[in-house]
Structures are given as structure tokens and as C-alpha cells.
Amino acid sequence: MSERTPTLPALTPAPATEIGSIRMATGWGIRDPQRFWALLAEASKLVDPGVFIGDNMFVWMRNMSALDDQAFMASWKANATNPSDQAILWRRHVLCTAAYHAIQLDGAFVECGTLFGTGVKTVVDYFGQANFDKEFWAYDTFDTNPVAGHQFDGQEQGLFEKVQARFSGYPQVRLVKGLLPESLNGQSPERIALLHLDLNDADFELAVLDVLFDRMVPGGMLVLDDYEWSGVYRQQKIREDAWFEARRYRVIPLPTGQGLVIKR
Numbered sequence: 511m512s513e514r515t516p517t518l519p520a521l522t523p524a525p526a527t528e529i530g531s532i533r534m535a536t537g538w539g540i541r542d543p544q545r546f547w548a549l550l551a552e553a554s555k556l557v558d559p560g561v562f563i564g565d566n567m568f569v570w571m572r573n574m575s576a577l578d579d580q581a582f583m584a585s586w587k588a589n590a591t592n593p594s595d596q597a598i599l600w601r602r603h604v605l606c607t608a609a610y611h612a613i614q615l616d617g618a619f620v621e622c623g624t625l626f627g628t629g630v631k632t633v634v635d636y637f638g639q640a641n642f643d644k645e646f647w648a649y650d651t652f653d654t655n656p657v658a659g660h661q662f663d664g665q666e667q668g669l670f671e672k673v674q675a676r677f678s679g680y681p682q683v684r685l686v687k688g689l690l691p692e693s694l695n696g697q698s699p700e701r702i703a704l705l706h707l708d709l710n711d712a713d714f715e716l717a718v719l720d721v722l723f724d725r726m727v728p729g730g731m732l733v734l735d736d737y738e739w740s741g742v743y744r745q746q747k748i749r750e751d752a753w754f755e756a757r758r759y760r761v762i763p764l765p766t767g768q769g770l771v772i773k774r
């Protein structure tokens with residue numbers, strides 16, 4: 511592995527005593543939202559600080575490292591444009607800290623399932639556009655969603671042009687419009703340091719893994735956005751477990767709902 515020494519975001523030392531908390535009333539799979547959020551508001555007053563509420567998590571007495579990471583918070587605030595994006599703060603911090611590791615390796619960054627580009631932009635802005643010295647390949651059909659029942663508000667004709675405009679001034683970001691895995695043909699990197707898979711569909715994710723996993727460099731980080739989510743996402747875990755087991759890997763399940771794999 512050749513040495514890379516990109517400029518990295520400075521560590522903000524965590525204060526010894528003050529612990530932040532953040533509460534975002536956005537979650538999924540809640541049957542009686544009014545009662546649920548009222549009970550949660552009450553419960554969160556009964557626990558010690560270091561509270562995170564959002565993205566289907568209620569935890570307390572955590573260090574809340576994301577809130578102390580000033581470069582991350584600046585990037586997250588600048589890029590999270592809707593309540594769902596805001597609620598997934600912890601997931602974004604996992605992605606950015608994985609990127610901190612991966613930017614020091616050879617190989618490009620890749621995201622499969624880019625939608626509005628918020629994940630990609632949060633990562634690049636974490637380092638600062640001028641400091642981000644890699645290619646970041648970002649794949650999506652953009653204007654339509656090929657996964658039945660997963661169309662997002664704003665995913666419509668013209669989205670691709672909007673995402674292109676969002677990345678004007680970011681020559682490192684290579685947006686590829688088309689259906690995966692076919693859209694990888696002839697327009698994908700040979701060496702990958704960070705792979706973020708976020709397609710919400712087991713067949714598509716496995717088809718992408720078949721092509722890209724072997725291109726990941728040793729130490730490369732794979733973040734599976736939906737691996738530890740149940741409900742309609744459960745098939746991804748079941749099928750991906752079998753795919754990784756055959757290669758003697760085990761996905762590290764994260765309480766954010768993500769899964770993490772470190773390439774050997």
C-alpha cells in the first residue's frame with residue numbers, strides 16, 4: 511500500500527464534562543406517532559445526558575462523538591436538507607469517519623444509490639472540497655427509482671440535472687446516470703477505498719457486490735446502508751449474509767441500521 515497524506519479534518523477534542531444531546535422526531539414503523547413521541551419526550555427527561563433520538567434510535571449516556579466533530583457538524587448542517595436527512599445524522603457520521611480512514615488508502619470512493627447526492631456531498635465537504643483529492647463515483651438512475659415502492663419525493667424528471675448543478679465546482683465527483691449494475695460497464699474505477707451501497711434492494715446490491723467487492727483495496731471500507739434494518743429491508747441482510755459467508759466475511763452490524771465490512 512503506498513502512503514497517502516491528504517489533508518484531514520482536525521480532531522475537535524471532546525470536552526471532559528459537557529455531553530451534547532440531540533432529538534429529532536423522525537422515525538419509521540411507528541403505529542401511534544402522537545402517543546409514541548409524547549412518551550419518548552417524557553422518557554428522555556428521565557435519563558442522563560448524551561441522548562440521541564432519531565432514525566429509530568433512542569440511546570442515552572453516549573459520548574455523542576458526532577456532535578463534537580466540528581468539521582462533520584458543519585458539513586451535515588450545510589447538506590441535510592429535509593427532516594429524514596437530518597434524522598440520519600449518526601449514519602452520516604459513520605460514513606464520514608469511514609471515509610477518514612479510506613481517504614488515506616489508494617483507490618476511489620464509490621456510492622451506489624446517490625439520489626440527491628447528500629451522502630456524497632456530506633463526505634466531500636467533511637474534508638473540504640479543495641482537500642478532497644480522490645475521484646468519487648456516484649451511481650443512480652436519478653429521475654426514477656427502479657425499486658418498486660421506493661420512489662422518493664423529488665425523484666422525478668430533471669433530478670439528474672439538479673444533482674449535476676449541486677456538484678458544479680466538485681470536479682472530483684463523477685455522476686453516472688443509469689441502471690446498476692450495467693451502468694458500471696466502462697465507467698467505474700479499478701481500485702476502490704470506500705464503497706457505500708444504498709440501493710434498498712437485495713438483488714441490485716448483490717449484483718453490484720459481484721462486480722465491485724474484488725476491486726476494493728485491503729483496508730477498504732464497505733458501508734451497507736440498510737443491512738441492519740428489518741421490515742422491507744430484511745431480505746438484504748439475509749441474502750448479503752450468505753454472500754459474505756461464502757467469502758469468509760462477517761458484516762459488522764451497527765445500531766444505526768448500517769452494516770460495515772473491512773476488506774482484507
Ligand SMILES: C[S@@+](CC[C@H](N)C(=O)[O-])C[C@H]1O[C@@H](n2cnc3c(N)ncnc32)[C@H](O)[C@@H]1O
Nearest residue numbers: 623624625628629650651655689690708709714
Ligand atoms: C436511499 S436512496 C440513496 C440515498 C443516498 N445514498 C443518500 O445518502 O442520500 C436509494 C437510491 O438508489 C437508487 N437505485 C436503486 N436501485 C438502483 C439501480 N439498480 N440502479 C441505479 N440506481 C438505483 C434509487 O433510484 C435511489 O435514488
